[in-house]
Amino acid sequence: MKTDSRLKRVLEKGHFAVTAECGPPKGADPKVIKSKGKILKGFVDSVNVTDNQTGVVRLSSLAACVLLKKEGLDPVLQMTTRDRNRIALQSDILGASALGIRNVLCLSGDHQSFGNQPQAKGVFDVDSVQLVQLVRQMRDNGVILGGDKLSEPPRLFIGAVANPFADPFAYRAIRLGKKVAAGAEFIQTQCIYNLTRFNEWMDKVRDLGLDEKVYILGGITPLKSARMAEFMSKQVAGMDVPDEIINRMKSVPAREQRQEGIKIAIETIQALKEARGVHGVHIMAIEWEEAVPQLIEAAKLFPRPQV
């Protein structure tokens, strides 16, 4: 049976996949999602919708996925374990499948202390690896945690994230292996600015044979300014922006920095296309969705394949 997940079809056909990220608004207006969807439509295979990213309350990921689906896009539902216990998570997975969502990305999520609800109780009933495993069980075995049978299993392409730049570095590929063992089918990585480090990580990934078991999409975030590069390097947890990138951004005048950021992103995408075992890119243009089509065209990833 042909899967409804465009992302899965693209990857299975051996194409270099392109996904993008769409952050829902801090409000109830569906128009924001729709217009972001319009910008991305046709340029990407699938669109990730973040789940109250950095612990900031936003329109729900599931609702935004449905809105994007109506616009004709293939959404990837991001689910963090920060805000829901296993009951709510499993229930939302069934709901998402029923609403026609076909991709899920399992992650633990940024700690609530970073967001605008620092007094919230962090749930973390299960972790991201366990979430992958439980979605996989629901889908393949038709059972939830504890073994109860589902009347109808969810149909979802299951993804997880990996951060090649976090510590301890030596263990990062092994942890990816755990996610794969738990049942992850595709992986989206943290933004890549440090290609050397990324390649070192990929070496380990290939040594473990993981690139043949899971589709890996490299994370790309075009830099808007030298300030953003510095901020990401210093303030954002788990981010590795080397000095040479910061200096390169600084070396051009402010009004040209956006273009420089795009240039760096294009070069990174080119490098990823060459890397064995990298199956696509995931573009996280934070509040800068307009840049995505331009970037994809310039990186010669347009038009997207018919699958």
Add this chain to the structure above:
Amino acid sequence: MDQKSAGLNITIFFCQQLDANQDANRRVLERELGSRIKFFPLPCSGRIEPLHLLRALETGADRVYLIICPEGACRYREGNLRARKRLAFAQGLIEEIGLEPQRLELIQTTQGDQLTIDQRAHDLLARKAAFGPNPAKLQGSRGQANNARTLEPMNPGTPDVYQGVHYDYSGKKTFI
């Protein structure tokens, strides 16, 4: 006006390493000022407890000084550092109740000064009286807070006897 003429009650905690003859040296002042001055020699200033400082204020002191040995000269290595932190803690507590934290003061002596404890006390008494009487001290004779009682755990059926003040400053004892 200086603190002596202002009639302030002064309590001095001090490291007894500072003056080998402290016992004798403080007698004259004690006779002269009676309950208005109280000395508490400590084997090491690190033995000071915030509770000693609070009790001193509660039982009548207007100013409390803690005299410590020079930096790096503590016989027990870090006693004077600890004394500094404890005093700061006690200052925080009295600030919470609205009392001037400066009523508790640390006096760090300098290397090589050979002052005796009574000379130091005279210096302190000669200081300007920056504060009036301590408004938080409890009524009654100095050295006895009529309201401060520590109860000893009792067995059921013998509910009557209250014990006296737990820390009795009138006896001028050394805290060991």
Add this chain to the structure above:
Amino acid sequence: MITAERKPLSEIKEMIAPYKKILVAGCGSCVAECASGGEKEVGLLASALRMDAKMEGRKIEVNEITLDRQCVYEFIDQLTGLVGQFDVILSLGCGAGVQALADVFAGVIILPALNTAFIGQTKEAGLWIENCRACGDCKLGYFAAVCPITRCAKGLFNGPCGGSKDGKCETDPDAPCAWQLIIERLDKAGRLDLLQNVYPPADWSKQQGKGPRKIHREDQSI
């Protein structure tokens, strides 16, 4: 031990405002060890309350007592016969102590003067760190004796998350990443193989299944 910190004086004052005769009751066990509710702290608080009342011209009577343990009946019993003489007991016990007093002395007003914090270890003089959440199903054996439930900010059983950097946790640059510690210690012990396991979700029913937990042992009962 159970650790705690004293509530701000303003909050304590507000709680005891309606009362005149106050018994400050400490506990000589955990909270004495962490310098928040032992005999010294009882003295400090009582002294502060008396001076405070004096400064504001209020007449109150504050007495002090410290029990060896505030959470065990045999010791609480020492208050029997005393409590009747007070309007309120201001407890410097942990939450268990406060509730135990209230259980024993029905009708007596018992108020907490401490914020009970956590089960922890004295790391060094004056420094206490949380290291157990009493989950009821100890898994330290898998995690090189570093509790991921307590010491990982996200309670991950399959960590570390993507925020671990230079051995520090993403949530606090001063806090060690629990998973970095786990990995280092497993490495030293030659048990890195344990990291390959996908650990299943915890059984939280052992921690909070049906309300308060209890342990009942026949051999210990009379």
